[in-house]
Amino acid sequence: MAGVVSVQNLRKRYRRRDPWAVDGVTFDLQAGQAFGLLGPNGAGKTSVVKMIAGLLRPDTGTVSLFGSDPGNAVARKDLGFSPEDPDFPKFLRASEVLDYFASLLGLDQAERRRRIPETLAFAGLEAERRQIRQYSKGMKQRLGIAQAILGRPKLLILDEPTADLDPMGRRDVRALIERLKASGVAILLNSHLLSEVELVCDTVAILARGRVLKEGAMAEVVPEGSNLEDVFVRLVEANQPQRDHLPSFISDTTP
Amino acid sequence: MNGSGAVARYTLLELSRRRILLVFFIIGAIGIIALGGGLKVLYQVAASNPQSFASGSVDAATFNHFLELLFVSYVFQALAIFALLIAYAIGMTAIYHDLDSGSAVSIFSKPISRLAFAAGKILAAIVGLIVIVGLLALEARAVMFLFGGGLENALTGQLLAVVANAIVVMLIVLSVSTWINNILAAVVTFIYYNVVTGIIATVHMLADGGLIGNAAVRNVFDVLYWLVPHQLVSSAIRDLAKAQIEIAGGATSNQALASVPAPSGAGDIAWWGFTVLAFAGLVYYAVRRRQV
Numbered sequence A: 001m002a003g004v005v006s007v008q009n010l011r012k013r014y015r016r017r018d019p020w021a022v023d024g025v026t027f028d029l030q031a032g033q034a035f036g037l038l039g040p041n042g043a044g045k046t047s048v049v050k051m052i053a054g055l056l057r058p059d060t061g062t063v064s065l066f067g068s069d070p071g072n073a074v075a076r077k078d079l080g081f082s083p084e085d086p087d088f089p090k091f092l093r094a095s096e097v098l099d100y101f102a103s104l105l106g107l108d109q110a111e112r113r114r115r116i117p118e119t120l121a122f123a124g125l126e127a128e129r130r131q132i133r134q135y136s137k138g139m140k141q142r143l144g145i146a147q148a149i150l151g152r153p154k155l156l157i158l159d160e161p162t163a164d165l166d167p168m169g170r171r172d173v174r175a176l177i178e179r180l181k182a183s184g185v186a187i188l189l190n191s192h193l194l195s196e197v198e199l200v201c202d203t204v205a206i207l208a209r210g211r212v213l214k215e216g217a218m219a220e221v222v223p224e225g226s227n228l229e230d231v232f233v234r235l236v237e238a239n240q241p242q243r244d245h246l247p248s249f250i251s252d253t254t255p
Numbered sequence B: 001m002n003g004s005g006a007v008a009r010y011t012l013l014e015l016s017r018r019r020i021l022l023v024f025f026i027i028g029a030i031g032i033i034a035l036g037g038g039l040k041v042l043y044q045v046a047a048s049n050p051q052s053f054a055s056g057s058v059d060a061a062t063f064n065h066f067l068e069l070l071f072v073s074y075v076f077q078a079l080a081i082f083a084l085l086i087a088y089a090i091g092m093t094a095i096y097h098d099l100d101s102g103s104a105v106s107i108f109s110k111p112i113s114r115l116a117f118a119a120g121k122i123l124a125a126i127v128g129l130i131v132i133v134g135l136l137a138l139e140a141r142a143v144m145f146l147f148g149g150g151l152e153n154a155l156t157g158q159l160l161a162v163v164a165n166a167i168v169v170m171l172i173v174l175s176v177s178t179w180i181n182n183i184l185a186a187v188v189t190f191i192y193y194n195v196v197t198g199i200i201a202t203v204h205m206l207a208d209g210g211l212i213g214n215a216a217v218r219n220v221f222d223v224l225y226w227l228v229p230h231q232l233v234s235s236a237i238r239d240l241a242k243a244q245i246e247i248a249g250g251a252t253s254n255q256a257l258a259s260v261p262a263p264s265g266a267g268d269i270a271w272w273g274f275t276v277l278a279f280a281g282l283v284y285y286a287v288r289r290r291q292v
């Protein structure tokens, strides 16, 4: 099957004196595959997906998105990207944001008329008339997912899509991923909700301090009788200095 | 260009919903009406007193003309100030807000080139500026009907100069605010455009007028002058100064007009075109380099 994303030896740091945010990451993603990118806070997950979406430039290494450099506008034609903490022009309304982005995607008038109301309804924002600046975090998250699927992408990148969502929203996203995967769309999911990842992803990579600690099919990474969370915690803790879990002024029993 | 139309359209929609621009516009609009109305009332008061024009030193027509001159010269200053305020307000937000809020993350992940994005933003900023300053000028034009008229062309010329200058400022703020915080960007632009450039242009003008004798100083400022943007000046400024001197009964000479900027020549206008292209290029470069 055709390669959707190919990442080779990717390295990135934000400033010269910083440690590497991404330090030699390599993986491939095929159509119809759901890939979970996991790791503790600051591991470099967001940095990796931003390089795939052409938002950050790698310091070394290469990214290929549908066979081209993601810096080229055309390479992003079939990309849907739902950022972590999404935000939008704050004086616009949801329908206007979607119309704006639909124009950027090159959708014609008829397509826009068909897709925008349906997408808004999927996000549960069809009745929302206020401007983005009056939105809650979860409402912005919903719009973030909505704009990512608007172009009917062949690659959908979801960076912590359910972090701010209510239970119904989470269920909808899970159904969305299943449906898209079945129709051959490649999914790249960053998430801390490991039980969810375990349900929807068939491949995972666990990242810590910019490096891949473990990568493979879900069945290989998670042995029988174990679960992803146990594997993750064991792996990550083995790779970082042990620390006390509570501040001493909290854990001290004598006040 | 693919997508730049959509960027421009929605940037303009956002601008139209920004309260600060509305406030600037309303203050400007009220100011112009108050100014014109006030001067007209002044005229009526003077005309209703039979003694006013009896002495023969000024007749009613001259007085009316004087008031109109006064109005126009205030309007010129007001337009220049408001155009600058609006240029800063648009320049500080049109691109910066997208970067600061994180909207740029979703926008740049769409299949739009950074060139098309920059072009759309620049287009929206210029259209926004022209619409707001143009409406203020239209209003000033309407107020001028209160007086005898005859200075309408001066207004048009000055409007063009004011908008042309404001576009340069706006492009500088747009590009600098793509790199750094927008308030800092405004400060940097102010220092570069309004202070440094202003000093260079003033010294250069004084030297040209023969007020600075030292040839070395003159040469240095001749060179510096062609390294910075030039504020365009319409012929209206000198015409107005001349008319005011004449109405006051003085004789106009080159000496008296030396500190009044001369109208921009073809060279200045060509230089303006070049600076607009250069700073638009800088906006594109900044947007292109920007990681979000």
Ligand SMILES: Nc1ncnc2c1ncn2[C@@H]1O[C@H](COP(=O)(O)OP(=O)(O)OP(=O)(O)O)[C@@H](O)[C@H]1O
Pocket (backbone or CB within 6 Å): A014, A015, A021, A039, A040, A041, A042, A043, A044, A045, A046, A047, A048, A084
């Ligand atoms: N804009 C930035 N400027 C400087 N450093 C940054 C920036 N963004 C991220 N970093 C650094 O890069 C490293 C990786 O961050 P990244 O956001 O990729 O982590 P993450 O795995 O997505 O974390 P999280 O689970 O918290 O979202 C961190 O050390 C972070 O401090």
Ligand SMILES: [Mg+2]
Pocket (backbone or CB within 6 Å): A045, A046, A047, A084, A159
């Ligand atoms: Mg992240």
